[in-house]
Amino acid sequence: MRLTGAQALIKSLEMQQVETIFGLPGGAILPVYDPLLDSSIRHILVRHEQGAGHAAEGYAHVTGRPGVAMVTSGPGATNIVTPLMDAMMDSIPLVVVSGQVATGSIGTDAFQETAITSITMGITKHNWLVTDAADIPRVVAEAFHVATTGRPGPVLIDVPKDISNATMDWYWPSADDLDLPGFHPVTEGDPALVRRAAELILGAQRPVIYAGGGILKARAAQALRALAERTGIPVVTTLMARGAFPDSHPLNLGMPGMHGNYTAVTAMQQADLLLALGSRFDDRVTGRISAFAPGAKVVHVDIDPAELGKVRRPDVAIAGDCRVVIEELLTALDQLGLDGEGVAAPSSPAAQRPDSAPWIAQVRQWQQEHPLRYRQEEGGPLKPQFVVEALRDMTPDDTIVAAGVGQHQMWASQYWRFDHPYTWVNSGGAGTMGFAVPAAIGAKVGRPGSMVWAIDGDGCFQMTAQELVTATAERIPVKIAILNNAYLGMVRQWQELFYEERYSEVYLSPDLPDYVKWAEAMGCVGMRVETPEDVAPAIDKANAIDDRPVVIDFRTDAFEKVYPMVPAGASNDDIIEGPAEGEGGR
Amino acid sequence: MSASTTSRHHILSVLVENKAGVLARVASLFSRRGYNIFSLAVAPTDDERFSRITIVVDVESAPLEQIVQQLDKLVNVVSISELAPERAIERELLLATVEAGPEQRVEVAALAGIFHGTVIDVASDRVTVAVTGTPDALDGVEDLLSPFGIVELQRTGRVALPKLGSRRRLQPVADRAG
Structure with missing residues (x-):
């Protein structure tokens, strides 16, 4: 079947089960908008390309599926740079298709030409400039694979206008046809390290689970809950992990960080073990890093090996998918004698576990003494x-x-x-x-x-x-x-x-x-x-x-x-809870 | 390369896909993460799908492990091997044009000869020499040539292979293809 590059592009997006594209057409992407009229894909016409990018991110956040946006060359493409950067920072799977001037015009400062692959090199997981219409199905398949595999993130496919207009023989690549010799994310944790992590869990007196956005990316909320309930370890959920563990669960201490709950911040500071799951020791969480959780051993689990030791050197570093590794941890805990109900088998290693009651009591006391607070005065300004x-x-x-x-x-x-x-x-x-x-x-x-x-x-x-x-x-x-x-x-x-x-x-x-x-x-x-x-x-x-x-x-x-607030650059020990009672907002 | 940099440099041999823009991706990574490069050399390999980038990195600007892991995240990077300087044979090529009239010409040629270099071009008042050697040796050549008056000088950046007889060959530190 002979298709134009534009038809092949739309068909490839259909093959990826894309239902919705957020976009805005223009000169260089015009050929691709024509077959879109005949496609089952819904196109949502935004009023600014930045809106297309953030809408695609919102779609990806709630569905877990890649958001797709389509823009034209030049300013159309640069207008979506901010969403790409945003998606890179928060590991959101995003596939952006941009139009490009015809290959013969590249490098001549043609109308609406910009080298968007250069501009977005550092803020995408990867990007492609398509130079042959026959590559389109393979590149689209590679782009979706890269965006959604391992640590998710944004990718960009730049398609010159003459490539969209050229014809090619349609095919759909199999997994073996993808040309990605350097892309093999690790998902399973090293068993010896997982066992070491389980031993640290059983030996800890003041453990805290530091859950990050990686829990949500890995669809690991259920697994996290099983781990918390079996071990009785309290959980903090970072800004990116809100909802990864229910706020109404008694083990949830809330959000840590610069504006985190007193209890979440302080429990991390006092912990003897931090179980960092899909979190990345962001400066907004740690405060001054040299003063962060000074007495804690760290088990760090992340699908991105570059996160392990980037900010804080872990005692046990496990590269792997959070859901898979948590499940491996549960198995290791089983083998060490801690059963599904959190009960330790007699004379198993788990039976030697320190009593967690004093730690939980301490946490409860902080919660009681340091709740979030504000006051809505009757007749006063709306808070x-x-x-x-x-x-x-x-x-x-x-x-x-x-x-x-x-x-x-x-x-x-x-x-x-x-x-x-x-x-x-x-x-x-x-x-x-x-x-x-x-x-x-x-x-x-x-x-x-x-x-x-x-x-x-x-x-x-x-x-x-x-x-x-x-x-x-x-x-x-x-x-x-x-x-x-x-x-x-x-x-x-x-x-x-x-x-x-x-x-x-x-x-x-x-x-x-x-x-x-x-x-x-x-x-x-x-x-x-x-x-x-x-x-x-x-x-x-x-x-x-x-x-x-x-x-x-x-x-x-x-x-x-x-x-509360931890001033920038201060230690998390110096958390300010707000004006004293009666002092008012000022 | 002076002796003080030797202790803090590490050699990474990075196998990359031979595709447009790959060097830019590697260079852009080093620049945006604030990693320092002492030298960088790119060469084709016996497999036309791949190229090899030899990078001498400053491990004081960032831990080596972090540099390797960030490099490995680049989709076009296939594998990374590390070469500890004490286990490596390193070579670099120096080309220099110096001012040398008929009287100095022999002197320059002799000097190049001491370092197993050669005169590769001659004009009435200048000669161009080529010298291959360790980075340290080439620093010495540069010092010795400068009294003649260096007109132009270029160095390639080093390439490296493991010493024979050293027990370990290139040490893979990140290999996604495996």
Whole structure:
């Protein structure tokens, strides 16, 4: 069967079971948009290519399947650079197809030419410039394989216009036809190391499981729960792992890090064993690295061998898939005499295990003495945490929450109760403002049966809000809660605390733009909430709307800050819990 | 290469796919992660699908293990072997054009001869010599040639193989094909 390169590309995407492409056409990608008309694949026309990338990420977050975006050359391609970087940082499988000028024009500064494979070299797992139409099916198959195998991540396929127009004989490659001699990720852990890790678990007095986003990537939430319950070890879930272990589980200590719970942060500092599973000792988790968990031995499990020892030298380093290795650990614990119920066989190594009761009691005491706190005064300004709690309590418990980056993101992570995996969609490593709206759209496309709320900041919302036009046009009923404090709030918080309240370029105004009118102009329902009493009725109304997007402009207290907080570069021992009772927000 | 760098350099022999842009991927990795390179040489192998990049890395800029693991993540990198400097035969080629009239010409030729080098081009006031040697020896050649007046000088960066009789050959440190 003779096909054009463009037809082969679309057919290859169909072969990969792609259902949805987020994209925006242009000159160099024009040939590929033609066969798309005849394809079963749904194309969602975004209003900016960055929106296509983040929507594809949101789709991948909630489905575990690669998100696909398509853009044209030059500015189309550079506009999706931020999502590629974001996906690289957070290990999101993403396949981006970009148009390129014709091969004969490459290198001549042709109209809308840019060397996107060079630009994205460091922010993709791999990228390809296709130079022969006959390569298209193989390259697409390789791209999906690389994006989804081992540590997931973004890839880019750059397709010159003449290659799309050329013809080729259709084929679909088998696994053996893939030309990837250097790509063989390890999934199984070394048995001797797994056994050593199991022995450390049984010998520890103050162990903590430090669960990262790798748990979700490995579909290991069930396995993690089995491990925690069998061993009785408390779990902290990083920003990327919220939902990987239920927040309502008694062993869950919440989020560690710069704005983590006191108990999660302190338990890690005091631990004698950290079981790091799919986490990467990010600086936002560790604080000053030399002072991080000083007394802890470290077992580090990660599918990416380069993470082992990158930041903290582990005592036991296991390269492997988190789900596979946790299952191997459970088997090793069995062999050491710790059964499925967590009961030790008499005179087995497990029977020598130190009593965990003092450690658990210590953790419970911290939880009791150091809860998250804020106060919603009657008649006082609306607190952002109050809005998040109201949303949490008034939505189904498998609601998907997307966030941008900043104070609102931290409050969402702190105050939501994540009891299901793949319900939290956020930009962790990259910290990409403007992520929430397009990511929520992608999430809703991936999981149309779930309610999707974006909790966004006013600064973030202004960066990508135009994608709500996409949402209205494509009938994707997402709901957006803007925590509008009229500031770039997190920057304001740092200027207040560390720059002697010298506020430099952080004021945005609560009224400019008028978010309700803006929402309405984009075909959404717009509402404004200024008092605590009006919060619940507005959420009720929003929850009842299922035929278009909803935007609620919550006018929140600009003085409220995110606590607890470990200042940048400080030790996690120096966690600040916030102003003392009665001192107020200031 | 001065003696002080010898202790902190390691030689990585990296087998890569012979595809467009692979050297850029390797160089870009070193640059974005802040790893220092003392020298780098690329050569074809007997299998046209692959090339070999010999990189001398500064292990003070990052732990060797981390450099190897990050390199190994590049999809086009097939395998990586490490060569400890004390177990390696290293050679580098130096080409130098120096100012030498008829009287100095013999002197320059003799000097090159001491290092088993040769004169490969001559003009009325200049000669070009080629010398192969260890990086340290070539540092010496450079010093000895400079009084004549060096017009142009180029060095290739080193290539290396394991010493015969050393028990271990190239030590594979990352081999995904295996």
